[in-house]
Amino acid sequence: MSEPTMPAPDAASRTIAPIITVSAARIDADAVTAALSGSGTVGALVTFTGYCRDEGGRLKALELEHYPGMAEKQIAKIVQDAARRWPILGAAAIHRHGLIMPGEEIVFVACTSAHRGAAFAAASFLMDFMKTSAPFWKREHLVDGTVGGWVEAKDTDEAAADRWHRL
Amino acid sequence: MKLAYFAWVRERIGIAEEEVSPPAEVTTVADLLLWLKGRGETFDAALQAPEIIRVAIDHEHVDHAEPIAGAREIAIFPPMTGG
Numbered sequence: 001m002s003e004p005t006m007p008a009p010d011a012a013s014r015t016i017a018p019i020i021t022v023s024a025a026r027i028d029a030d031a032v033t034a035a036l037s038g039s040g041t042v043g044a045l046v047t048f049t050g051y052c053r054d055e056g057g058r059l060k061a062l063e064l065e066h067y068p069g070m071a072e073k074q075i076a077k078i079v080q081d082a083a084r085r086w087p088i089l090g091a092a093a094i095h096r097h098g099l100i101m102p103g104e105e106i107v108f109v110a111c112t113s114a115h116r117g118a119a120f121a122a123a124s125f126l127m128d129f130m131k132t133s134a135p136f137w138k139r140e141h142l143v144d145g146t147v148g149g150w151v152e153a154k155d156t157d158e159a160a161a162d163r164w165h166r167l
Numbered sequence: 168m169k170l171a172y173f174a175w176v177r178e179r180i181g182i183a184e185e186e187v188s189p190p191a192e193v194t195t196v197a198d199l200l201l202w203l204k205g206r207g208e209t210f211d212a213a214l215q216a217p218e219i220i221r222v223a224i225d226h227e228h229v230d231h232a233e234p235i236a237g238a239r240e241i242a243i244f245p246p247m248t249g250g
Contacts (some may be wrong), residue, residue, distance in 0.1 A: 052239070065174055067223070067226075067244070070226040074228075127250060132249060134250070135247055135249075137173060138249070150175045
């Protein structure tokens, strides 16, 4: 797991130094948000955490497969795309892999900006593309001990990512 | 070139990666998928709907018209379901 890095101090800079982590470890959201906020330039921090559901008690765990190397690169590309579109001051995008139990976090994104609009939009953009273009695949492990199927990609996720092309 | 397979594509083929030397007439991603599909039952099962298969060359997403010349690593996988 890479160490969190601080966002670029130059508020006018459109290239930011994001925190990007792909790891099996639990995500320390408090540590990440503390690293992103607290400078006098940040006026807004938006975070999103995606959790593993138990699907009505059916699911024992989700297994997240990923493509090492490409996953980190693709997430970095999504973050830089967001930084080109909105004046964000900092960003974090963290995705877990391996076995994840219901109630545990799978993914965490955070964006900071001077005003809330950019941070809200950029965080939403990051999540839409983390779901559709970062190389991760979910498989279900069921409470009866069997390994269930691979989760199917949702058209609604594709549509959510696609709407940004029309803005 | 190295091929890497992920998720149900990997499971159906039965291996995670391999070195291949496709024939000279295989020039694009679409050609490669068709050639792989003809390599046996496991490949046919994994690639029966090539249009939904996603491909990355050297860690970058590409479409099926992309030339494969010069590729070091080509990854073949289903639509992504992270997040």
